[in-house]
Amino acid sequence: MKMQIDDAEAIDILESRIKAIEEQVLPREAIAAEEAQQSVSDLLVETETMINSALSCRKPISSILKRMNDINDFLDPLNGEGDLEIEAKKHYLLQLYPEFMEILKVIQSFEGLIPLGAAGPLHRVSELSDKLHTTTADTLGTYEECKNVTQEVLAALQKYNNVVNTVKLLFAQIDKVISDVEEDQKLALEREE
Structure with a gap:
C-alpha cells in the first residue's frame, strides 16, 4: 500500500511538515515579527541559499521522503508493541505473580468481610x-x-x-x-x- 511520491510532492510534504513543526515550536508572533523585520534583499538572499541547499540535498531528501511511511512507522510510539514475544510476556507475568497473589489475598479478605457488613447488628449501630x-x-x-x-x-x-x-x-x-x-x-x- 505504499504510494510512490514524486520529487515535487516530496518537497511539498517536507515543507508542510517543517512549517507544522515551526508552528509548534515557535510562537506565531515570533515568526511574524521575524518576517516583518527582514528586508527584501535579505529575504532574497535567504531564499537563494535555501534553494541552493535544497538542490544540493535533493537526492537524499527525496530518498528520505520516499521512505517517509517507514520512518513514520518507526517513530510511532505504538510501533512494535504487538511484537512483544510470548516468552517475554510470560516472564513479566511470572515476575508479577507474587504481587498478584498478595492483591488476591487482600481481595479475598475483603470478600470475607462482606457478610459482616450486611449483617443486622451493623445496620443498627445508630440505634x-x-x-x-x-x-x-x-x-x-x-x-x-x-x-x-x-x-x-x-x-x-x-x-x-x-x-x-x-x-x-x-x-x-x-x-x-x-x-x-x-x-x-x-x-x-x-x-x-
Missing part, C-alpha cells in the same frame, strides 16, 4: 449508640470504683508490709538480746569453773 453511651458511662463508674478499691488494697498491703518489717526487726532484736544473754551466761559459767 445502639445510646445504649453504648450508657454502658460506657456505667463502665466508667465501675472503673473509678475499682481504682479506689485498688488504692485501698495497695494501702492495706503497704501497712501489712510495714507490720511484717517491724516484726522482723523485733525478732532480730530479740534474737540479738537472747544471743547476748546466752553469751554472758557462758562467760559466767566459764569463770565459775
Whole structure:
C-alpha cells in the first residue's frame, strides 16, 4: 500500500511538515515579527541559499521522503508493541505473580468481610449508640470504683508490709538480746569453773 511520491510532492510534504513543526515550536508572533523585520534583499538572499541547499540535498531528501511511511512507522510510539514475544510476556507475568497473589489475598479478605457488613447488628449501630453511651458511662463508674478499691488494697498491703518489717526487726532484736544473754551466761559459767 505504499504510494510512490514524486520529487515535487516530496518537497511539498517536507515543507508542510517543517512549517507544522515551526508552528509548534515557535510562537506565531515570533515568526511574524521575524518576517516583518527582514528586508527584501535579505529575504532574497535567504531564499537563494535555501534553494541552493535544497538542490544540493535533493537526492537524499527525496530518498528520505520516499521512505517517509517507514520512518513514520518507526517513530510511532505504538510501533512494535504487538511484537512483544510470548516468552517475554510470560516472564513479566511470572515476575508479577507474587504481587498478584498478595492483591488476591487482600481481595479475598475483603470478600470475607462482606457478610459482616450486611449483617443486622451493623445496620443498627445508630440505634445502639445510646445504649453504648450508657454502658460506657456505667463502665466508667465501675472503673473509678475499682481504682479506689485498688488504692485501698495497695494501702492495706503497704501497712501489712510495714507490720511484717517491724516484726522482723523485733525478732532480730530479740534474737540479738537472747544471743547476748546466752553469751554472758557462758562467760559466767566459764569463770565459775
